[in-house]
Amino acid sequence: MNALAMKFEIPEQLNAAKPPERRGIRRDFVRMMVLNKNNGEVDHSTFFNLDQYLKKGDVLVLNNSRTVPAILNAKQLRSNKMIDPKVEIRLAHRKSEDRWEALIVSENVVEGDRLNFSSKLSATIIINGTREPFYILEFSLSNAQLYNEIYNLGEPVRYEYIEGEWGLDYYQTVYASVPGSVEMPSAGRAFSWELLLKLQRKGVKVAFIQLHTGLSYLLDDKYHQAPSENTESYQIPTETVELIQKAKETGGRVVAVGTTVVRALETAVNKHGDLIEKSGWTNLYITKNYPLKVVDGLITGLHEPEASHLQLLSAFIDEENLMGAYHQAINESYLWHEFGDMNLIL
Structure with missing residues (x-):
């Protein structure tokens, strides 16, 4: 995967330097690249149109961890x-x-x-x-x-590509409720209450897990944290397990909002491959060879070359199709990082 990931560069102008609200658009009107995980076909849409790609009986799983000013x-x-x-x-x-x-x-x-x-x-x-x-x-x-x-x-963790010292509210999802993440679980940032209501009216179920993100930006190149060293606390409640079990039984799909949700759900699997209520710490490192047991689809942002997140994405979709889609995203001027555009893999 690293060799493939090395083959693209993000032009500086595609780093989302400001929140979409400060670029003149609603947070739920960022662009969305939709990837068919089976054949690699790419569709280009807007995040507010997410309901067009989900169906009644699907379960959308959100991370309700709230960002702290770390x-x-x-x-x-x-x-x-x-x-x-x-x-x-x-x-x-x-x-x-x-x-x-x-x-x-x-x-x-x-x-x-x-x-x-x-x-x-x-x-x-x-x-x-x-x-x-x-x-x-x-x-x-x-x-x-x-x-x-x-x-x-405190102040929120901000990266070097960000222009301006945006306040903590810009680093929160609208549904965040339990403090603990030191970096925003950013895949959920584009959701609004209006969009969540629209999805629920269609029959899409909304469930919550909790995974508190740790510090990934260590400031100094001499310190390297391998993905397996990234240990984070998580909790899967009973009601979420029940919603997912029912979806599996009735043909619904489980769509994770963010790599944090994928890691938490796939950690909380028993020896029979069934999701269970569970809490603890996870350092699960998912790559293309990992057989996903719970999650069927993923909503995420766009990730940097060589990021471990890209390896997780390759558990959903063929690497070549993934890289082909990323090259399209660059050509179509999608924006990267936590204030950028979105990617649906389904």
Whole structure:
């Protein structure tokens, strides 16, 4: 897959630098490239027309994880002496009610150092074993109180191709409800309540899972995180399992909104190949050789060359057809990344 993925380049002008709302269109009116996973045929449409490609009895599975503003600044102290008046912290994974795994943007970190974020919030740094470059932060607050301070103090993770410091609301899906993702589960960003209602009126069922995305952007090329090291927490509720089981029994299709949903659903499969209610941590790495057991279709954005997401997509559709479609997307000036256009594989 890497050899094929290397064969395309994204022109700079195709990096979506602004949210669609700031480009003059609704979030649900971005473009949508539709791929037939069986024969590779490509159709070009608008995301608001998604109902034309789904049918009564299909189940649309959404990730209801809410994005947290994961970039924080703190004063770094050692034995009550100032080490750095402003050190950047990037939250990576929530580990417990008062602990987060985090990236500390500093070359001078010692276990036991204290980080003061505000008069209300501080944290102690704990060495994280083999999880370089991540540390464990033990915060002075927990649960809702901790989240309140993170939301008060933090900024969303933004990438270098983004123009402008767009607020956290631009990094949320409309249905997000459970805080925990440090990077937006962006495949669902294009949905509006109007579109979801239109789909439900057609008879498409909507179900939710939860997978909290971790930090993928580590700032420094010397740190490389393999896909199998990307461990994220997830939860599959009983009602979602029941909706999917009924769809399977009646000929409906299970359409995942995002690679996060695919990974969560395919993780929660028992030895008989059946989806079950389950929660925990997953590092499932899906490639072209992975036999999908639950998911039939996928809604996703457009991914960069060599991204592990492309390997996951190749579990749905032949690699050559996928790359052919991506070349079409470039020729048709589709926009990439979290504020860009969409791709339906069905």
